[in-house]
Amino acid sequence: xxxxxxxxxxxxxxYAVKIQVKSDKTGVVTEGVKHxxxxxxxxxxxxxxxxxxxxxxxxxxxxxxxxPQCQETLRTAxxxxxxxxxxxxxxxxxxxxxxxxxxxxxxxxxAKKENVDLVLLGKLAIDDDSNQxxxxxxxxxxxxxxxxxxxxxxxxxxxxxxxxxxxxxxxxRVKLPAVITADLRLNQPRFxxxxxxxKAKKKPMAKMSPKDLGVDIKPHQEYLSYEEPxxxxxxxxxxxxxELISKLKEKGLI
Amino acid sequence: xxxxxxxxxxxxxxxxxxxxxxxxxxxxxxxxxxLAPVTLNTLTAAAQLKQDIDCVIFGTEKTNETAxxxxxxxxxxIKKILLAENAGFKGLLSESVTPILLDIQKKNxxxxxxxxxxxxxxxxLPRLAALLDVQPISDITAxxxxxxxxxxxxxxxxxxxxxxxxPVQIITVRGTAFEAAKQGGGSGEAQIxxxxxxxxxxxxEFVSRQVQQSERPELASARIIFSGGRALKSKENFKLxxxxxxxxxxxxxVGASRAAVDAGYCANDLQIGQTGKIVAxxxxxxxxxxxxxxHIAGMKDSKVIVAINKDADSPIFAIADYGLTGDLxxxxxxxxxxxxxx
Numbered sequence: 001x002x003x004x005x006x007x008x009x010x011x012x013x014x015y016a017v018k019i020q021v022k023s024d025k026t027g028v029v030t031e032g033v034k035h036x037x038x039x040x041x042x043x044x045x046x047x048x049x050x051x052x053x054x055x056x057x058x059x060x061x062x063x064x065x066x067x068p069q070c071q072e073t074l075r076t077a078x079x080x081x082x083x084x085x086x087x088x089x090x091x092x093x094x095x096x097x098x099x100x101x102x103x104x105x106x107x108x109x110x111a112k113k114e115n116v117d118l119v120l121l122g123k124l125a126i127d128d129d130s131n132q133x134x135x136x137x138x139x140x141x142x143x144x145x146x147x148x149x150x151x152x153x154x155x156x157x158x159x160x161x162x163x164x165x166x167x168x169x170x171x172x173r174v175k176l177p178a179v180i181t182a183d184l185r186l187n188q189p190r191f192x193x194x195x196x197x198x199k200a201k202k203k204p205m206a207k208m209s210p211k212d213l214g215v216d217i218k219p220h221q222e223y224l225s226y227e228e229p230x231x232x233x234x235x236x237x238x239x240x241x242x243e244l245i246s247k248l249k250e251k252g253l254i
Numbered sequence: 255x256x257x258x259x260x261x262x263x264x265x266x267x268x269x270x271x272x273x274x275x276x277x278x279x280x281x282x283x284x285x286x287x288x289l290a291p292v293t294l295n296t297l298t299a300a301a302q303l304k305q306d307i308d309c310v311i312f313g314t315e316k317t318n319e320t321a322x323x324x325x326x327x328x329x330x331x332i333k334k335i336l337l338a339e340n341a342g343f344k345g346l347l348s349e350s351v352t353p354i355l356l357d358i359q360k361k362n363x364x365x366x367x368x369x370x371x372x373x374x375x376x377x378x379l380p381r382l383a384a385l386l387d388v389q390p391i392s393d394i395t396a397x398x399x400x401x402x403x404x405x406x407x408x409x410x411x412x413x414x415x416x417x418x419x420x421p422v423q424i425i426t427v428r429g430t431a432f433e434a435a436k437q438g439g440g441s442g443e444a445q446i447x448x449x450x451x452x453x454x455x456x457x458x459e460f461v462s463r464q465v466q467q468s469e470r471p472e473l474a475s476a477r478i479i480f481s482g483g484r485a486l487k488s489k490e491n492f493k494l495x496x497x498x499x500x501x502x503x504x505x506x507x508v509g510a511s512r513a514a515v516d517a518g519y520c521a522n523d524l525q526i527g528q529t530g531k532i533v534a535x536x537x538x539x540x541x542x543x544x545x546x547x548x549h550i551a552g553m554k555d556s557k558v559i560v561a562i563n564k565d566a567d568s569p570i571f572a573i574a575d576y577g578l579t580g581d582l583x584x585x586x587x588x589x590x591x592x593x594x595x596x
Binding site for chain 2: 028
């Protein structure tokens, strides 16, 4: 039994970049800003590749929904070891307003079309911080979900998944086909080396549109404004432990 | 003519009752049948919608006890508490809970469904939203009106105000952004009603749960947090933080940065940050934490922040109300001794 995996990757502003809100409040500055693969998706890709190396998976398909630049993100997934890629192209204003529900419908449609046994996604994207897509894909497909996974073990058409929960962790067993979302502790992603980056250029990448997949991507929400969070008036210093204690006492904190 | 009038009045009243806006709160049960603290923050957010509130509690047992606790919040306009109790809800798996929740929604047509930002609600509510074809709203920090909300994006570095055009708004509430509801203060008497709920789930099963035991308060409800980073250098040295926390029994606990968790100095459920817990205690003491964006996202709403770090240029000092530059291995023992004598 070897399964087929669809792994979702999102192109997002690099996690180390301090983002800037546009002065007209219409968004966040993205032009000329370093982008990379969403860190949780790197973990999802790594897990898919490991499952292939363990011969649990026979094929790993990477998918990304977004503008043409997403192809770079998909090439990265291919360099890491995915077999082929699917780019669902959504550009311009449509992409700016592309919401997790629409993305879930696109991923669910491709999962059905490609007849996969497992959809692996990151638990959230570090730009919109929604933490919804995996759960919605599972809902749309009526598949079980194992979200916030920190350990995955697949045998006999079942996945045993340890997941991070409030106050500890738990283990559940889900029947395949299923959706799993990766938490940070699932694994340590590898780096792509030069030969595999070269090789990735020759791997197949299919392009599709939401229309091809019969998915309506109309936004359900309007984004009214983007604002800077209130700045903290920090920067105060104390010279000694005694001064610190007396300040905290003054404030009634201790 | 007369009868037509009655008829039309009847029709109007039926329509009115059907269109009457109301809110469903996914109330959470924790160990021993207690009400999860995050439910109280969620009730505050729900009350801001100014509609009647129904609550639903899922559990394998003692949902009645949880409901009795919830009933004490008489000022929250809770009309009904629905109990979905069944041994089949073991582990509260999304595949068991979501179909029942969907039935409840179909019967009652709530305009708003809210849950706290817990791992349980984050698992269930988006799944429910997909089945209702609505775009959920995660981790709101403010209710502007019945369809507009604020939420943080980019790890708390920007605030997005959005308007939902969905007929049912499915929302998770960031606990630290809303005060906990207070008991009493009203005359409302919530009715308790059992929901006929037999989960029918052959997709998933619960295997086991590993809970971290601690005498100290939960991170989310602690008044004081002593939080350690990589500079603590070892698991053993984390004891320095526990010694400090234990000087404030029932009020203080210990947290950690991701670097400390990754280095294996403490359990991962202590992690504070974008990928861990979001906290907002009265006093947050960051010890040997440099202040990466990812960590700051989890604690920047603390009332007072103290930073203790040997590197005077650490970014944490820019947001700290009181920064002390020094070696934590000298500062912490001194702090512990002096606090003992206070």
